[in-house]
Amino acid sequence: xxxxxxxxxxxxxxxxxxxxxxxxxxxxxxxxxxxxxxxxxxxxxxxxxxxxxxxxxxxxxxxxxxxxxxxxxxxxxxxxxxxxxxxxxxxxxxxxxxxxxxxxxxxxxxxxxxxxxxxxxxxxxxxxxxxxxxxxxxxxxxxxxxxxxxxxxxxxxxxxxxxxxxxxxxxxxxxxxxxxxxxxxxxxxxxxxxxxxxxxxxxxxxxxxxxxxxxxxxxxxxxxxxxxxxxxxxxxxxxxxxxxxxxxxxxxxxxxxxxxxxxxxxxxxxxxxxxxxxxxxxxxxxxxxxxxxxxxxxxxxxxxxxxxxxxxxxxxxxxxxxxxxxxxxxxxxxxxxxxxxxxxxxxxxxxxxxxxxxxxxxxxxxxxxx
Amino acid sequence: xxxxxxxxxxxxxxxxxxxxxxxxxxxxxxxxxxxxxxxxxxxxxxxxxxxxxxxxxxxxxxxxxxxxxxxxxxxxxxxxxxxxxxxxxxxxxxxxxxxxxxxxxxxxxxxxxxxxxxxxxxxxxxxxxxxxxxxxxxxxxxxxxxxxxxxxxxxxxxxxxxxxxxxxxxxxxxxxxxxxxxxxxxxxxxxxxxxxxxxxxxxxxxxxxxxxxxxxxxxxxxxxxxxxxxxxxxxxxxxxxxxxxxxxxxxxxxxxxxxxxxxxxxxxxxxxxxxxxxxxxxxxxxxxxxxxxxxxxxxxxxxxxxxxxxxxxxxxxxxxxxxxxxxxxxxxxxxxxxxxxxxxxxxxxxxxxxxxxxxxxxxxxxxxxx
Numbered sequence: 001x002x003x004x005x006x007x008x009x010x011x012x013x014x015x016x017x018x019x020x021x022x023x024x025x026x027x028x029x030x031x032x033x034x035x036x037x038x039x040x041x042x043x044x045x046x047x048x049x050x051x052x053x054x055x056x057x058x059x060x061x062x063x064x065x066x067x068x069x070x071x072x073x074x075x076x077x078x079x080x081x082x083x084x085x086x087x088x089x090x091x092x093x094x095x096x097x098x099x100x101x102x103x104x105x106x107x108x109x110x111x112x113x114x115x116x117x118x119x120x121x122x123x124x125x126x127x128x129x130x131x132x133x134x135x136x137x138x139x140x141x142x143x144x145x146x147x148x149x150x151x152x153x154x155x156x157x158x159x160x161x162x163x164x165x166x167x168x169x170x171x172x173x174x175x176x177x178x179x180x181x182x183x184x185x186x187x188x189x190x191x192x193x194x195x196x197x198x199x200x201x202x203x204x205x206x207x208x209x210x211x212x213x214x215x216x217x218x219x220x221x222x223x224x225x226x227x228x229x230x231x232x233x234x235x236x237x238x239x240x241x242x243x244x245x246x247x248x249x250x251x252x253x254x255x256x257x258x259x260x261x262x263x264x265x266x267x268x269x270x271x272x273x274x275x276x277x278x279x280x281x282x283x284x285x286x287x288x289x290x291x292x293x294x295x296x297x298x299x300x301x302x303x304x305x306x307x308x309x310x311x312x313x314x315x316x317x318x319x320x321x322x323x324x325x326x327x328x329x330x331x332x333x334x335x336x337x338x339x340x341x342x343x344x345x346x347x348x349x350x351x352x353x354x355x356x357x358x359x360x361x362x363x364x365x366x367x368x369x370x
Numbered sequence: 371x372x373x374x375x376x377x378x379x380x381x382x383x384x385x386x387x388x389x390x391x392x393x394x395x396x397x398x399x400x401x402x403x404x405x406x407x408x409x410x411x412x413x414x415x416x417x418x419x420x421x422x423x424x425x426x427x428x429x430x431x432x433x434x435x436x437x438x439x440x441x442x443x444x445x446x447x448x449x450x451x452x453x454x455x456x457x458x459x460x461x462x463x464x465x466x467x468x469x470x471x472x473x474x475x476x477x478x479x480x481x482x483x484x485x486x487x488x489x490x491x492x493x494x495x496x497x498x499x500x501x502x503x504x505x506x507x508x509x510x511x512x513x514x515x516x517x518x519x520x521x522x523x524x525x526x527x528x529x530x531x532x533x534x535x536x537x538x539x540x541x542x543x544x545x546x547x548x549x550x551x552x553x554x555x556x557x558x559x560x561x562x563x564x565x566x567x568x569x570x571x572x573x574x575x576x577x578x579x580x581x582x583x584x585x586x587x588x589x590x591x592x593x594x595x596x597x598x599x600x601x602x603x604x605x606x607x608x609x610x611x612x613x614x615x616x617x618x619x620x621x622x623x624x625x626x627x628x629x630x631x632x633x634x635x636x637x638x639x640x641x642x643x644x645x646x647x648x649x650x651x652x653x654x655x656x657x658x659x660x661x662x663x664x665x666x667x668x669x670x671x672x673x674x675x676x677x678x679x680x681x682x683x684x685x686x687x688x689x690x691x692x693x694x695x696x697x698x699x700x701x702x703x704x705x706x707x708x709x710x711x712x713x714x715x716x717x718x719x720x721x722x723x724x725x726x727x728x729x730x731x732x733x734x735x736x737x738x739x740x
Contacts, residue, residue, distance in 0.1 A: 005404030009411045012613055017398070020406050024397040028390050034375030034693065036390050038572040038618065041379045041696055074444035074574065075595050078609040082593030113591045197610055202408040204444065204574045204612030221483045223452030225445050226596075239448040240567055242574030243382055244614065248408065323404065326411055 006348035009326035010154050010301060011177065012197040013341040018259065019251045037247050042240050050250050051236065057253035061263055064186050064209060071208040071228070072236040072246050076195040077103065077176045080206060081110035084148065084172055084191070087218045087228050089115040093145040096120035098137070098164060100296075101128045101153025102332060107174060111148070120147065128156040130296035134165045146170035146190060152178035154198075155330040157303030157337065158292045163188050170214075178300050179207065180256060181342055182267035190214050196245060198300070199342045201252050205245035256342070266342055273340045273349040274299040280356045287360045291335065305335040312336065315359055324352050376718035379696035380524050380671060381547065382567040383711040388629065389621045407617050412610050420620050421606065427623030431633055434556050434579060441578040441598065442606040442616050446565040447473065447546045450576060451480035454518065454542055454561070457588045457598050459485040463515040466490035468507070468534060470666075471498045471523025472702060477544060481518070490517065498526040500666035504535045516540040516560060522548035524568075525700040527673030527707065528662045533558050540584075548670050549577065550626060551712055552637035560584050566615060568670070569712045571622050575615035626712070636712055643710045643719040644669040650726045657730045661705065675705040682706065685729055694722050 007014045028036055033046060040047055055070045064070060073079070089095045089111065097108040099122040111117035120140045121132045140147055147168035152159040154177045163171065163185065170190040179194035186192070191210045197203040210228055218229040230238050236246075260266050278297060281288040281304055291303040306312045315336060319327050329335035340349060377384045398406055403416060410417055425440045434440060443449070459465045459481065467478040469492040481487035490510045491502045510517055517538035522529040524547045533541065533555065540560040549564035556562070561580045567573040580598055588599040600608050606616075630636050648667060651658040651674055661673040676682045685706060689697050699705035710719060 003404050004399050007405050007409055009405075009409065011610065012409055012411060014409050015406065020398050020408065023408070024394055027394040027397065028387070029374050034373050035377050035379075035695065036385065038390065038393070039377055039379065039382055039384050041382060042573065044696075074446075074449075074612075076444075076609050079444075079593075079595040082595060086593075110593055113593060195610060202614050203412065203610045204615055223449075223456075223480055223483060225449040225452060239446050240381065240565065240573045242444075242612065242615070244572050245574055245612070325405065326414075 005323040005325050006344075006351055007325050008338045008340070008344065008348070008352070010330070010337060010339040011195075011341075012203045013199070013339055014343040015202070015248070016252065016255045016259070016343045019248065019255055022251055023248065037244055040243065042237060042243050047243060050247050051241075054246055054250035054253060057250065057257055058207065058209075061180065061253060061256055062184055062186055062209075067212045068186060068209050069212065069215070069232045071210065071231045072241055072249075073206045073208055073231060074204065074242055076197075076203070076206055077174050077193060078106070078110075080174065080193040080208070081107045082114065083226050083228070084146070084193075085111040085114040085117065086222060086226055088170075088172075088191075088214065089117065089145045090217075090219065091115065094118060094141070095145045096140055096147045096168075098132060098147065098149040099124065100131050100150055100158050100160075101156040102330075103153055103155070103174060103176075104148075104150040107148060107150065115145075123158070128153065128158055129291060130293040131158060131160050132164065137164055137166045140166045140168055142167040142169065144168065144170075146172045148172045148174070151175040152298050152300050154298075154301045154339070155333060156291060157298040157301040158296045159298035159300065161295070178298075180253075180263065180266070181270050181300060183263040196249055198339075199252075201249035202245050204242045205249060207249070260342075269346065270299050270340065270342065273344065273346055274302060276349050276353040277302045277338060277340075277356070280353050284360055287364060288356065291333075300340060302338045302340065303329060303335055311363060314363075318359065319352075319355060322351070322355055324348075324355060375693045375695050376714075376721055377695050378708045378710070378714065378718070378722070380700070380707060380709040381565075381711075382573045383569070383709055384713040385572070385618070386622065386625045386629070386713045389618065389625055392621055393618065407614055410613065412607060412613050417613060420617050421611075424616055424620035424623060427620065427627055428577065428579075431550065431623060431626055432554055432556055432579075437582045438556060438579050439582065439585070439602045441580065441601045442611055442619075443576045443578055443601060444574065444612055446573070446576055447544050447563060448476070448480075450544065450563040450578070451477045452484065453596055453598070454516070454563075455481040455484040455487065456592060456596055458540075458542070458561075458584065459487065459515045460587075460589065461485065464488060464511070465515045466510055466517045466538075468502060468517065468519040469494065470501050470520060470528050470530075471526040472700075473523055473525070473544060473546075474518075474520040477518060477520065490514075493528070498523065498528055499661060500663040501528060501530050502534065507534055507536045510536045510538055512537040512539065514538065514540075516542045518542045518544070521545040522668050522670050524668075524671045524709070525703060526661060527668040527671040528666045529668035529670065531665070548668075550623075550633065550636070551640050551670060553633040566619055568709075569622075571619035572615050574612045575619060577619070630712075639716065640669050640710065640712065643714065643716055644672060646719050646723040647672045647708060647710075647726070650723050654730055657734060658726065661703075670710060672708045672710065673699060673705055681733060684733075688729065689722075689725060692721070692725055694718075694725060
């Protein structure tokens with residue numbers, strides 16, 4: 001019996017055990033084929049079936065309308081930071097970015113290398129504790145090349161509860177870290193992209209969902225591997241795709257559909273998981289100090305600090321000793337971060353919530369002796 | 371007991387069974403960690419160790435000098451076709467390409483989108499049956515930005531037995547399909563790149579070996595994911611790398627070092643494997659018609675045709691029935707192609723050679739009844 005720890009890694013994140021077991025079972029040779037998924041040709045009928053199935057699962061889970069293409073790329077969200085402006089920010093136009101954390105900042109920085117881009121709203125002055133309110137985006141120019149936002153900021157733990165309300169018809173979203181954690185109204189977006197390694201699969205594949213009419217705007221003569229039109233035309237098979245990662249995405253999306261029952265069910269479970277931790281934080285009398293403002297709290301990454309660094313380090317050490325792993329906050333802001341992606345079981349979050357209460361009880365009484 | 375077929379896939383290609391077994395064994399949870407390699411953070415100590423080990427194995431196998439960096443990227447050789455000129459072809463300069471097959475053609479095509487590039491030599495007029503002789507590259511301008519070549523053309527089955535002899539000091543090579551199949555004199559190159567999915571690992575990671583001084587030439591303000599300097603500075607950890615694929619590269623390179631005994635031993639076995647098939651072709655009295663000229667024959671991809679299309683189809687069908695898989699030539703040129711990458715065992719090639727002899731005996735006698 002293999003001992004599995006409770007893994008709160010911010011990404012690559014936990015995967016469903018059932019998926020890992022299927023990968024393991026067939027790793028030496030796929031049934032009937034005699035060849036491992038790590039060795040099979042991407043032009044084989046078997047892989048064509050896997051690719052079609054992964055696309056179909058995503059289309060059904062997210063109710064993706066017919067005028068959207070679902071593509072598999074490489075390079076993570078970081079390469080999308082460059083591809084989006086290369087494809088959709090022509091000379092003379094301006095792109096706008098809503099910046100709610102470190103990833104939005106990076107996306108804007110990359111866009112500025114390639115054209116005119118500006119922050120339509122930034123939470124930086126407030127240390128990225130919230131998303132903008134509805135009234136704060138009135139300045140967004142509907143003629144801008146596009147409006148980019150980051151639906152969930154993994155480092156700060158700040159998430160949009162719903163799409164930002166704007167007049168822009170070209171909404172582009174980096175949803176790497178909450179993709180497939182809840183239903184999405186795809187028709188509100190021009191383009192969505194997500195590195196798979198949070199909720200959709202292992203590191204090494206990026207999912208892009210793009211509205212057909214945008215593809216007409218792709219400039220001619222882009223390098224093929226940076227051209228969305230090439231990926232759409234070749235159905236993600238212009239060159240050798242990351243076969244194994246796409247295979248795992250197929251298994252994860254099937255698990256979401258068949259075992260979880262869909263994204264409504266997934267979202268309900270994710271809300272329940274996050275509430276367990278936020279309730280402990282809110283009842284802690286400022287022992288646990290949440291980073292994000294309440295209305296902007298992430299259901300994926302719960303971030304908090306302690307009254308002092310000693311307690312923080314002690315917390316991380318004792319948590320690890322209890323098999324509660326990968327809770328250290330990002331090196332850029334410190335603190336503690338619990339990532340609660342789809343495959344993190346309720347049981348793991350219950351264990352962490354229990355540990356937090358116990359830890360507080362021990363260390364509050366110690367500091368205030370009777 | 372899992373039934374494994376003989377897999378002659380042109381890529382993704384066969385992997386060593388011992389590697390697949392280790393991947394399978396630890397797939398649910400890495401020993402001592404309780405977390406799968408598919409879920410582990412790329413910032414974890416464990417993965418840092420894997421990355422360092424993969425780099426070290428490559429450095430030792432290829433005797434890579436200290437002034438070269440070994441990097442892991444995504445996007446395959448196809449993305450390198452664009453990154454090479456983006457990084458090393460400044461305005462005003464010209465890049466030269468030796469074109470010995472379909473991949474060299476694509477590399478040149480991509481470079482032309484990004485700057486001035488030309489074919490210093492092309493075998494297209496002769497249907498890509500050979501590499502240029504030593505005397506044929508005298509026109510190469512030593513002041514060119516770089517000289518690019520493709521060490522092995524998988525589609526045509528044409529391979530350089532040694533580096534082209536030129537005065538260029540900036541030799542850049544796409545060695546995707548013969549990387550790690552034999553020793554290389556790395557100091558003769560400015561930059562080497564290889565998609566892993568032939569001899570080094572699964573699809574989804576690209577290995578780049580680049581000489582330090584080239585990095586000084588990278589222009590400022592490239593998109594981070596297209597900038598070799600960023601990958602060098604961040605030791606391939608600028609963003610989430612393809613963790614699993616790099617893990618498999620570490621296992622494959624360890625297998626090459628410890629089980630095979632190094633690249634000299636690997637090359638000897640690869641020569642022996644290829645000779646088995648070329649001997650059958652050469653003794654076949656033109657029943658099997660090799661594509662490449664003898665001195666340019668690939669040890670990785672053996673390509674041939676038949677006197678007619680009926681025999682070709684029959685051959686492929688009967689081979690598949692004998693568990694000899696993935697022998698169909700590339701759709702652009704047809705025919706038969708047997709890919710003999712490192713992990714294809716001698717036994718598989720012996721089986722194929724035997725099958726070829728038997729097939730010829732049956733179908734020659736049938737055509738010439740006594």
